[in-house]
Amino acid sequence: MPVIIEIPTAFRRFTKGAPKVDCSAATVAEALNELTARFPDLSRHVRDDQGQIRQFLNVYLNEEDIRFLGGESCCLKEGDRVLLVPSIAGGSE
Amino acid sequence: MSLHYELRCRECGKTWGNAPRSFCEDCFSPLEVAYDYVSLKKIVRRENLAARYFNMWRYSELLPLPDDFVARSAVGGTPLVASRKLAAKWGLKNLYFKNDAVCFPSLSFKDRVVATALAAARRFNFTTVGCSSTGNLANAVAAQAAQQGFDACVFIPADLEPAKVLNTAVYGARIVRINGNYDHVNRLCAQIADRFQWGLVNVNLRPYYSEGSKTHGYEIAEQLGWALPDNVVVPMAGGSLITKIAKAFRELVMLGWVEAKPVKFFGAQATGCSPISDGVKRNLQRFEPQKPNTIARSLAIGNPADGPYAIKLIRESGGWAEDVSDPQIVDAIKLLAETEGIFTETAGGVTAGVTQKLVGQNRIKPEETTVVCITGNGLKTTDAIAAEFPATEAIAPRLDAFEAYLDAQLGTTAASARA
Helix, strand or coil, X not given: CEEEEECCHHHHHHCCCCCEEEEECCEHHHXXXXXXXXXXXXXXXXXXXXXXXXXXXXXXXXXXXHHHCCHHHCECXXXXXXXXXXXXXXXXX | CCCCEXXXXXXXXXXXXXXXXXXXXXXXXXXXXXXXXXXXXHHCCHHHHHHCCCCHHHHHHHCCCCCCCCCCCCCCCCCEEECCHHHHHHCCCEEEEEEHHHCCCCCECHHXXXXXXXXXXXXXXXXXXXXXXXXXXXXXXXXXXXXHCCEEEEEEECCCCHHHHHHHHCCCCEEEEECCCHHHHHHHHHHHHHHCCCEECCCCCHHHHHHCCHHHHHHHHHHCCCCCCCEEEEECCCCHHHHHHHHHHHHHHHCCCCCCCCCEEEEEEECCECHHHHHHHCCCCCCCCCCCCCXXXXXXXCCCCCHHHHHHHXXXXXXXXXXXXXXXXXXXXXHHHHHHCCCECHHHHHHHHHHXXXXXXXXXXXCCEEEEEECEEHHHCHHHCHHHCCCCCCCCCCHHHHHHHHHHHHCCCHHHHCC
């Protein structure tokens, strides 16, 4: 399914400056895998050592956090947007 | 470098100097302000504080302020109220309420964080400041931006309490209402900070902003006679305040200003939005985000950014987290007002209600010193309790009318018999 992945500024040095990446995937997981296959340096920033999406990275399908959609196995349809947004936490707190 | 602090990645430890950024560009984990405590210990002494006014700026050396910083208003310095009636009712010997419901200038603890954030905004030459907010933060940004000459643009969920919207609008701030909950607003603000050169206090200025919360903790320790309490009960929305109070206590121990002792941290949430207390109670590795549904809208953050740190702190301290229902929140607001004369907003109802629950669970013990953090003012959420107090019928301005009224109220003829 052709979908668009929106890349935050901080990640763009791994995507050759591209703010958006087109890909074809049936699920969010596939979309992320396609993204990191294409830009391997991004991989460790998207998933942790256990292969889970990193704790301080939020992933949205259109307007919704994917955790409310069953996680990264949620299905994509043509024209969907996948957003990567670093979580803004306060530190040491 | 004359400054004694800089940003450091919480996870990988890389330092980033001082800049308007909130996450590490190497590993994308959160940044915190790290201090050179060895240098600080040489230049700052507890004894020097005595000559200073009792507000948050008395701890200036422990905050990330520019060298040329000049305090523009007396933020903080709120009362620590020794409880008598509630303490007796709950069987506690040493119960205190730290009352930021009367924090200056906008009546919530958010005044503290905005004060340090705007110092950073000035330093980084921002002319427009803003925030994503559940209400109190927008009030604080709008008030202090007006005073200090910043343009303010705040982002709020469309369904906020009218009083909180009005308390922002009156200062002349631009208010952008978003169709969605706080988590939608927060995500949008992360994208706005990515695109616009604005100082969003809880986004790109967040490391500086959150340090302001420490002053709530410093004041507690100083007001207890430079001692730490055994227990602290803290309301949790994004989960930042509780961790910053812990940082404040750690710093005071490091500086030798208080004796080290174990402090249990207790977190309070509304059941209708309780991802952090749920994470503590179920011992989750990662909290599960929730869709908020509670009258405690100032705590209605379903995806709390600092949730992982709050959960870790609570568990490691030997504390606990609890949550209370909306009716329990209303009851606790009334209880605090009737017993201590403190009128708090719904978040304070959550904290007081959870404290009562923790006492009932024997997690808070009678002889321990317990501080309950009240962070906002009841005048901002009157909608939540208005139904509890229907207007009474008016009477004629005559003594006999008053006597008849009293008889009706008391069910006696005592008043009219007095004639």
